[in-house]
Amino acid sequence: MENKKEMTIPNVSAATDAEQSLSKCTDNSIVNQDTDFKGYEQSFEEMQREILRQLGPSYLKTVSMTTLYDTVFEVQTPLIDGLLQRGTYLFVGSPKVGKSFMMAQLAYHISTGTPLWEYKVRKATVLYFALEDDYPRLQKRLFQMFGAKETGNLYFATECKTVNGGLEEQIRGFMREHPDTGLIIIDTLKRVREAGGADYSYASDYDVVARLKALADSYKVSMLIVHHTRKQKSEDIFDMISGTNGLMGAADGAFVLSKDKRTSNNATLDVAGRDQQDMKIHLVRDSERLVWNFAKSETEMWKEPPEPLLEKIADTLFSESDRWEGTASELCERLAVDIKPNVLSLRLSINASRLFRDYGIRYQNSRTHDGRKVSLWKETEQTA
Template identity: 30%
Template sequence: MSELIKTKTAKELLSTAFPPSEMLVDGVIPQGIAILAGPQKVGKSFLALDICCSIATGASVLGRETVQGECLYLGLEDTYRRLQSRLLLMNAEGSDSLHFAIAADKIGGGLEGQIEEFSNEHPNLRLVVVDVMQLARKNAKASYSAEYSELAGLRDLANNLGICIMLVMHMRKSRDRDPLNNIYGGGGFVASADAILMLTEERRGSGKGALFCTGREISSTELAVFFDKETMRWCVIKDPAANNNGENKTLAAVYVFIRKKKHFEGSATELIEELKSVTSDVFHPNRITRDLLEQGHQLVYHGILFAVKRNHQGRIIILHYTKDDNDESTVTRALLTR
């Protein structure tokens, strides 16, 4: 007999603060399956390699912060000489955290096991790049359901290992009104991806273009980019996120308040009334509860324990301050910019 389906009630979900999926590149590349697509010779491989170099050294890329860790770059249409040439052109740092291979098994034919074994040998693995996806497929022509199933094993593997597997893919010459339909392969790949990055140029060889990013785990955004031929890297000209300084007024106000109050236990409405003593910002019960559930896990880094429980009156927020030796201005700034 099959095991019973494991469930959670809506009450449990709405009373639990789940940590978000780790972002390897802030707001752009999460854990799971990512697709990096673009026309032939647009510079996808240079961008993928730059992302690997940045994560391996903990440097920023595309103007975004990264999580430092090891990377595996599968250059399936390259030679080691060509990979060396690209690294030299980029003046890349020689890092032991960036690994290369020019051959691997096919998806569904052993690749998953190879990645898992590599991860076991390198526990700090964060990113695996498959460049290009077509060379890792067992069947280049497949139906939507077959394409979706083809990536199911890779997606489960990425989630289980807590890594991102990035698949570099080509885009068709035709231009559909929906840019996602221009990705070569099929809709099954697009549907199974957690993040999709599409790199295009204004005109062939111009070095000016756009990087459109969308997916389950990221907000849709379009970065204006140009290719710097001196560093052989794609650089951001304009990032819409730059207009949003990342303020989290909820967390900042909660920190200032609970540092003085030490302990709070009450409803969202009661918390909002208390916050009026430390800020003139306006909060709403639904929004403040959502902010705390989605991002309240960050408070623990600043000595604040956060939990939600329910009683006969409804949902109760619990906040408790555990230390007194932090500088208020420093921590408040940290919360505002997280």
């Protein structure tokens, strides 16, 4: 009986603990969990609606000016400062003017990271489709130009498929094996396009370059497409590109290598492009090594105007630390600048590439529950 009574006596301590535990759960759960669930459910429904909207036949992808201003785009530094930006460019000249020697020279300098003339070069792997050469000729040419200083980052192919016949898959396969590739050279365009009656229509010219450009853009690499000039002279040297304006229209720009006399060692390199300053560079060919040497440029290498804000960020925020985080308003206060926070964020978004290139500082602008958060951190530039 005593044992029975002992078993029926309630355990006050246990009950108290149970009530406290239940109390702790109810404070947090029923209302808050229901709110959270509704929030997740709403987000999921919005996601479903957005997916269905994008799958609709009338869907048009757009970006608002506000979103555009808020976006910090990926840093893309040029392969050769002031000379070769990321993108797809035609490299044009008359037959036997020295285009392939110039391509070998560019390929070698980029694959080794050594400066070209007066221009800084960023080291990257290079894929060179030397489709008008064979390996013995390439061996002899490279040894004459560069001697025994070989590089393992420069790859050659003397044959490949056409644009419509599998070239894209071949390049994608190479990129999977060599993700550090920065330059692809196709020498020449004629070798990778199909023969046909529409060879020189505007649509055909535009399409073949546009497809190669789309491939280069997907990997954020530079691509040089070697092509020929036509015989007819023109006041605008870029009008001498063989074919229709579709080639130039689809490309990001063009280089034209020309001589006044075929027997001369002097040549000019005209450069034009969307992200490239128009330039005319005078070159002299070394008759022994067959490399092109810099003589002079009719235009100085373009430099961006000074941006004191970037220098102030580097000096103020990173004298003692490698990272800073806060709001745009707090950043204005820390820098002691008379700039509206939204304008400061915009200037940093626009100059994010330059901030990284010149000072090794990464910038990120993200939305949080408490507003916009600015993150700046020091990072050494590793790749092109």
